[in-house]
Amino acid sequence: MRKWILSLAVLALVASPALAGKYNKVVSPGDKAPSFSGLPAVLDGKDTSVSLDDIKEDVVVVVFVANHCPVVVAYEDRLIDLVNDYKGKSVKVVGLSVSTLGQDKIPGIKDYTKDKGSNYVYGYDESQAIGKAYGATNTPQFFVLDKTRTIRYTGALDDSQNESKVTKKYVRDAINALLANETVEVSETRAVGCGISYKK
Numbered sequence: 001m002r003k004w005i006l007s008l009a010v011l012a013l014v015a016s017p018a019l020a021g022k023y024n025k026v027v028s029p030g031d032k033a034p035s036f037s038g039l040p041a042v043l044d045g046k047d048t049s050v051s052l053d054d055i056k057e058d059v060v061v062v063v064f065v066a067n068h069c070p071v072v073v074a075y076e077d078r079l080i081d082l083v084n085d086y087k088g089k090s091v092k093v094v095g096l097s098v099s100t101l102g103q104d105k106i107p108g109i110k111d112y113t114k115d116k117g118s119n120y121v122y123g124y125d126e127s128q129a130i131g132k133a134y135g136a137t138n139t140p141q142f143f144v145l146d147k148t149r150t151i152r153y154t155g156a157l158d159d160s161q162n163e164s165k166v167t168k169k170y171v172r173d174a175i176n177a178l179l180a181n182e183t184v185e186v187s188e189t190r191a192v193g194c195g196i197s198y199k200k
Contacts, residue, residue, distance in 0.1 A: 021188050024154055026135025029187035033062070033149045034133035039096070041123035042109045050094055050123040058090035058147040059178045061171060063157075064136040065122070066099040067112040069194035072139050075157060076116050079140070082157075082171065083119045091175055095122040098131035098196060099139075128198055141191035144174040144184070152178060155189030 021028025037051040052060070063079065065072045083093050095118075097104045103112075109122050125131065134143060144153035153174035158166045174184045 021154065023188055023190045024135040024137075026133070027151060027154070029151050029154060029184070031151050033060075033143065033145045033151050034130065035149070036096075036123075036125070036130045039123040039125055039130070040106055041121050042106065042113055043121040044119075045110060045114050047106075048121065050121050052094075052149065055092050055094075057092040059092070059175050060145040060149070061091065061093045061175065062134070062143040062145065063093065063095050064098065064131060064134070064139050064141045064196065065095045066097050066101070066104045066139040066194060066196070067108050068099065068101050068103050069139045071161060071193035073116075074161060075140050075193075076118065078157060078163065080117065080119055085172075086175065089179060091179070093120040095120055096130060097122070097124045098128040098136070098198075100128075100197070100199060131196060132198065136191075137196055138191040138193040139196060140193050142171050144171060144178070146178050152184045153187050154191075156192050159189075161192065 033052070035052045037053060039050050041048050041050040079093070097109065102108060106124050109124060112118070113122055140157060142153070142155060142157055143151055146152050153170060155170060157171050159168040159170070160166045170186055170189055173186065177184045
């Protein structure tokens with residue numbers, strides 16, 4: 001436990017503000033994604049763990065989430081649909097919580113995923129180091145990584161919290177471009193949702 005917390009803390013320290021993107025003060029598209037290892041997680045209601053280096057899929061979508069956030073709850077069906085729509089393709093979705101609220105920790109994650117029918121692995125980082133390393137400020141906030149684990153997109157899932165008004169599907173467009181070995185046209189947008197509160 002102490003080992004992975006320490007490694008995450010180191011990752012957070014080495015992220016350079018010089019690499020900041022337009023909307024992210026820590027990382028930008030084209031940067032290597034900060035790794036994480038051995039985070040406690042829930043999948044299909046069962047305890048597990050998640051490590052970025054162990055993921056074999058070509059495309060990884062890391063999304064920072066928090067059960068208490070109404071915007072996350074509003075997007076949950078879209079997130080579930082995203083996972084379902086890429087089944088059988090080389091895409092892995094990983095939810096991560098760095099919230100200090102009780103309902104956003106593993107027991108709460110179990111209840112939330114059971115209630116919502118969540119179909120992605122949902123990890124928890126008590127140290128919050130991985131959120132800091134990614135420069136995550138909001139929930140939900142998405143990072144799409146290619147097969148070299150380079151960040152190719154960061155920001156919002158789409159262009160409207162109202163699903164009926166969505167005209168641009170940024171995360172899906174990024175995934176499709178990477179699966180086709182094409183350039184991601186829109187690589188960064190402003191993340192929307194609940195602010196992440198970090199411990200001092």
